[in-house]
Amino acid sequence: MEPVAFHRGFYAVDLRFFYRVTLTAFWAGSRGVEVEGLCVFDKRVILFGGEGSAKVFSSRVRLDAMDQQMLQQSNMPVAVVEAVDPIVLCAKVVECCDCRCCDCDLCEVPPCVCQCFCCDLTPGEDCRRVFVTLGQFSIIRLERDSQLLMPVYDYCLPEKCCPSGSNCGNNCDDPCELFQNIAFPVDQFFPPQGDNCSCETNKQPSCSCRK
Numbered sequence: 373m374e375p376v377a378f379h380r381g382f383y384a385v386d387l388r389f390f391y392r393v394t395l396t397a398f399w400a401g402s403r404g405v406e407v408e409g410l411c412v413f414d415k416r417v418i419l420f421g422g423e424g425s426a427k428v429f430s431s432r433v434r435l436d437a438m439d440q441q442m443l444q445q446s447n448m449p450v451a452v453v454e455a456v457d458p459i460v461l462c463a464k465v466v467e468c469c470d471c472r473c474c475d476c477d478l479c480e481v482p483p484c485v486c487q488c489f490c491c492d493l494t495p496g497e498d499c500r501r502v503f504v505t506l507g508q509f510s511i512i513r514l515e516r517d518s519q520l521l522m523p524v525y526d527y528c529l530p531e532k533c534c535p536s537g538s539n540c541g542n543n544c545d546d547p548c549e550l551f552q553n554i555a556f557p558v559d560q561f562f563p564p565q566g567d568n569c570s571c572e573t574n575k576q577p578s579c580s581c582r583k
Contacts, residue, residue, distance in 0.1 A: 373385050373386075373449075373450075373451045373514075374386075376418060380423060381420055381421065381422050381423050382418055382419070382420050382421075383418070383419055383420075383421050383449065383451070383514065384416060384417075384418055385416065385417050385418075385419060385451045385512060385514075386414070386415075386416050387414070387415045387416070387417075387453060387510075387512070388412065388413070388414050388415075389412070389413040389414075389415070389455070389508065390410065390411075390412060390481070390482075390485045391410070391411040391412075391413070391458060391506060392408060392409075392410060392488055392489065393408065393409045393410070393411055393460075393504050394406055394407070394408050395407045395408075395409065395463070395502060395504075407502075408489055408490070409502060409504070410481065410485070410489070410493055411504055411506060412481075413506070413508065417512050419451075419512065419513070419514050420514070421448075421449030421514035421516060422449065422516065424446060424447035424448050424449070424516065425446065425447075425448075426446060426447045427446055428446055428447060447516060447517055448516065449514035449515060449516040450514065450515050450516065451512065451513075451514055451515075452512075452513055452514075452515050453510055453511070453512050454510060454511040454512075455508060455509070455510040455511075456509050456510075458506040458507060458508045459506065459507040459508075460504065460505075460506060460507075461505040461506065461507050462504070462505040463502060463503070463504045463505070464502070464503050465500050465501070465502055465503075466500065466501050466502075466503055467500055467501075468499065468500065468501060481493065
Protein backbone atom coordinates (compact mmCIF):
# COMPACT_ATOMS: atom_id res chain seq x y z
CA MET A 373 0.00 0.00 0.00
CA GLU A 374 1.33 3.45 -0.93
CA PRO A 375 -0.24 6.94 -1.03
CA VAL A 376 -1.45 8.31 -4.36
CA ALA A 377 0.43 11.41 -5.50
CA PHE A 378 -1.60 14.67 -5.62
CA HIS A 379 -4.61 12.91 -4.03
CA ARG A 380 -4.47 13.36 -0.27
CA GLY A 381 -6.03 10.55 1.68
CA PHE A 382 -6.10 8.09 -1.24
CA TYR A 383 -3.96 4.96 -1.34
CA ALA A 384 -3.06 2.46 -4.04
CA VAL A 385 -3.27 -1.14 -2.84
CA ASP A 386 -1.36 -3.69 -4.91
CA LEU A 387 -2.44 -7.29 -4.41
CA ARG A 388 -0.98 -10.53 -5.70
CA PHE A 389 -2.94 -13.75 -5.44
CA PHE A 390 -1.25 -17.15 -5.68
CA TYR A 391 -3.38 -20.18 -6.57
CA ARG A 392 -2.39 -23.83 -6.40
CA VAL A 393 -4.33 -25.57 -9.15
CA THR A 394 -4.68 -29.36 -9.33
CA LEU A 395 -5.46 -30.86 -12.75
CA THR A 396 -6.07 -34.39 -13.98
CA ALA A 397 -4.11 -35.11 -17.17
CA PHE A 398 -5.01 -37.95 -19.58
CA TRP A 399 -2.86 -39.27 -22.39
CA ALA A 400 -4.23 -41.59 -25.10
CA GLY A 401 -6.90 -43.10 -22.88
CA SER A 402 -4.48 -43.87 -20.08
CA ARG A 403 -5.24 -43.50 -16.42
CA GLY A 404 -5.46 -39.91 -15.23
CA VAL A 405 -2.50 -38.35 -13.44
CA GLU A 406 -2.81 -35.39 -11.10
CA VAL A 407 -0.67 -32.39 -12.01
CA GLU A 408 -0.22 -29.34 -9.80
CA GLY A 409 0.47 -25.86 -11.07
CA LEU A 410 0.63 -22.25 -9.97
CA CYS A 411 -1.56 -19.37 -11.10
CA VAL A 412 -0.75 -15.75 -10.30
CA PHE A 413 -3.09 -12.78 -10.41
CA ASP A 414 -2.19 -9.12 -9.78
CA LYS A 415 -4.72 -6.43 -8.95
CA ARG A 416 -4.53 -2.73 -8.02
CA VAL A 417 -7.26 -0.69 -6.37
CA ILE A 418 -7.46 2.94 -5.28
CA LEU A 419 -9.23 3.51 -1.96
CA PHE A 420 -9.73 6.43 0.37
CA GLY A 421 -8.34 5.97 3.86
CA GLY A 422 -7.76 9.47 5.16
CA GLU A 423 -4.56 10.86 6.61
CA GLY A 424 -2.88 10.16 9.90
CA SER A 425 0.51 11.00 11.33
CA ALA A 426 0.13 10.27 15.05
CA LYS A 427 2.48 7.70 16.54
CA VAL A 428 0.99 4.80 18.47
CA PHE A 429 2.40 3.54 21.76
CA SER A 430 1.17 0.96 24.25
CA SER A 431 1.90 -0.21 27.77
CA ARG A 432 3.24 -3.55 26.52
CA VAL A 433 6.87 -2.46 26.55
CA ARG A 434 10.01 -3.78 28.17
CA LEU A 435 11.81 -1.50 30.58
CA ASP A 436 15.10 0.00 29.34
CA ALA A 437 14.36 -1.19 25.80
CA MET A 438 12.89 0.18 22.60
CA ASP A 439 9.19 -0.36 22.04
CA GLN A 440 9.79 -2.64 19.07
CA GLN A 441 6.25 -3.97 18.87
CA MET A 442 4.86 -0.48 18.18
CA LEU A 443 7.93 1.25 16.77
CA GLN A 444 6.60 1.44 13.22
CA GLN A 445 2.94 1.77 14.14
CA SER A 446 0.84 4.85 13.48
CA ASN A 447 -2.80 5.64 12.85
CA MET A 448 -2.37 5.23 9.10
CA PRO A 449 -4.92 2.94 7.41
CA VAL A 450 -4.20 -0.74 6.94
CA ALA A 451 -5.27 -2.70 3.85
CA VAL A 452 -7.36 -5.81 4.51
CA VAL A 453 -8.43 -8.35 1.89
CA GLU A 454 -11.14 -10.98 2.23
CA ALA A 455 -11.24 -13.64 -0.48
CA VAL A 456 -13.20 -16.83 -1.06
CA ASP A 457 -12.13 -19.87 -3.01
CA PRO A 458 -11.91 -19.05 -6.73
CA ILE A 459 -14.18 -20.51 -9.38
CA VAL A 460 -12.63 -22.38 -12.30
CA LEU A 461 -14.07 -20.85 -15.47
CA CYS A 462 -11.92 -22.31 -18.24
CA ALA A 463 -8.80 -24.41 -18.85
CA LYS A 464 -6.95 -25.09 -22.09
CA VAL A 465 -3.65 -26.59 -23.23
CA VAL A 466 -1.39 -24.28 -25.25
CA GLU A 467 1.81 -25.03 -27.08
CA CYS A 468 4.85 -23.08 -25.91
CA CYS A 469 5.28 -21.56 -29.37
CA ASP A 470 1.77 -20.09 -29.11
CA CYS A 471 2.39 -18.45 -25.75
CA ARG A 472 2.66 -14.70 -25.60
CA CYS A 473 5.85 -13.09 -24.38
CA CYS A 474 4.21 -11.72 -21.27
CA ASP A 475 2.83 -15.16 -20.39
CA CYS A 476 6.23 -16.82 -20.28
CA ASP A 477 7.61 -14.59 -17.53
CA LEU A 478 7.56 -16.40 -14.21
CA CYS A 479 7.01 -13.86 -11.46
CA GLU A 480 8.84 -13.95 -8.17
CA VAL A 481 7.27 -16.60 -5.98
CA PRO A 482 7.76 -16.31 -2.20
CA PRO A 483 9.42 -19.28 -0.52
CA CYS A 484 6.33 -19.92 1.60
CA VAL A 485 4.29 -20.40 -1.59
CA CYS A 486 6.89 -22.75 -3.09
CA GLN A 487 6.71 -24.91 0.02
CA CYS A 488 3.06 -25.66 -0.75
CA PHE A 489 4.18 -27.82 -3.69
CA CYS A 490 5.80 -31.23 -3.41
CA CYS A 491 8.48 -30.40 -6.00
CA ASP A 492 10.18 -27.38 -7.54
CA LEU A 493 8.20 -25.18 -9.88
CA THR A 494 9.27 -25.14 -13.53
CA PRO A 495 8.26 -22.56 -16.16
CA GLY A 496 7.56 -25.32 -18.71
CA GLU A 497 9.27 -23.62 -21.64
CA ASP A 498 9.98 -26.86 -23.51
CA CYS A 499 6.53 -28.45 -23.35
CA ARG A 500 2.89 -27.61 -23.32
CA ARG A 501 1.38 -25.24 -20.84
CA VAL A 502 -2.06 -25.16 -19.28
CA PHE A 503 -3.85 -21.83 -19.08
CA VAL A 504 -6.52 -21.62 -16.37
CA THR A 505 -9.07 -18.84 -16.03
CA LEU A 506 -10.29 -18.25 -12.48
CA GLY A 507 -13.07 -16.09 -11.09
CA GLN A 508 -12.19 -14.44 -7.80
CA PHE A 509 -14.61 -12.73 -5.41
CA SER A 510 -12.87 -10.48 -2.90
CA ILE A 511 -13.54 -7.51 -0.63
CA ILE A 512 -10.72 -4.97 -0.27
CA ARG A 513 -10.93 -2.26 2.35
CA LEU A 514 -8.82 0.14 4.39
CA GLU A 515 -9.09 -0.02 8.17
CA ARG A 516 -7.90 2.41 10.81
CA ASP A 517 -8.57 3.02 14.48
CA SER A 518 -11.13 5.68 15.24
CA GLN A 519 -12.20 7.33 18.50
CA LEU A 520 -15.91 7.16 19.28
CA LEU A 521 -17.78 9.16 21.87
CA MET A 522 -19.87 6.77 23.96
CA PRO A 523 -22.12 7.72 26.89
CA VAL A 524 -21.07 6.24 30.23
CA TYR A 525 -23.46 5.57 33.10
CA ASP A 526 -22.95 4.44 36.66
CA TYR A 527 -23.65 0.87 37.68
CA CYS A 528 -27.38 0.25 37.92
CA LEU A 529 -28.23 -2.86 39.92
CA PRO A 530 -31.75 -4.25 39.44
CA GLU A 531 -34.02 -4.68 42.40
CA LYS A 532 -34.68 -8.14 43.69
CA CYS A 533 -38.46 -8.09 43.36
CA CYS A 534 -40.22 -7.70 40.03
CA PRO A 535 -42.47 -4.74 39.32
CA SER A 536 -46.14 -5.20 40.01
CA GLY A 537 -48.11 -6.63 37.13
CA SER A 538 -45.09 -8.31 35.42
CA ASN A 539 -44.73 -12.02 34.90
CA CYS A 540 -41.34 -13.06 36.19
CA GLY A 541 -42.11 -16.71 36.85
CA ASN A 542 -42.23 -18.70 39.99
CA ASN A 543 -38.48 -18.65 40.69
CA CYS A 544 -37.97 -14.91 40.79
CA ASP A 545 -35.37 -15.22 43.54
CA ASP A 546 -32.99 -17.16 41.25
CA PRO A 547 -31.76 -14.81 38.48
CA CYS A 548 -29.61 -17.52 36.90
CA GLU A 549 -32.58 -19.78 36.28
CA LEU A 550 -34.55 -16.85 34.95
CA PHE A 551 -31.72 -16.03 32.56
CA GLN A 552 -31.59 -19.60 31.25
CA ASN A 553 -35.22 -19.32 30.14
CA ILE A 554 -34.48 -16.33 27.91
CA ALA A 555 -33.90 -17.12 24.22
CA PHE A 556 -30.48 -16.27 22.86
CA PRO A 557 -30.68 -13.04 20.77
CA VAL A 558 -29.14 -14.34 17.58
CA ASP A 559 -30.25 -11.33 15.52
CA GLN A 560 -28.28 -9.03 17.81
CA PHE A 561 -25.01 -10.74 16.88
CA PHE A 562 -25.60 -11.59 13.23
CA PRO A 563 -27.36 -9.53 10.54
CA PRO A 564 -30.79 -10.90 9.61
CA GLN A 565 -31.26 -12.76 6.38
CA GLY A 566 -32.99 -11.16 3.41
CA ASP A 567 -36.13 -13.27 3.91
CA ASN A 568 -36.39 -12.41 7.61
CA CYS A 569 -35.69 -8.69 7.55
CA SER A 570 -37.96 -6.23 9.29
CA CYS A 571 -38.95 -4.66 5.97
CA GLU A 572 -40.51 -7.94 4.86
CA THR A 573 -42.58 -8.02 8.02
CA ASN A 574 -43.74 -4.44 7.60
CA LYS A 575 -44.57 -5.04 3.91
CA GLN A 576 -42.53 -2.08 2.73
CA PRO A 577 -42.08 -2.25 -1.06
CA SER A 578 -39.03 0.07 -1.19
CA CYS A 579 -36.70 -2.07 0.90
CA SER A 580 -33.01 -2.15 0.06
CA CYS A 581 -32.50 -5.59 1.63
CA ARG A 582 -34.96 -7.36 -0.65
CA LYS A 583 -33.51 -9.90 -3.02
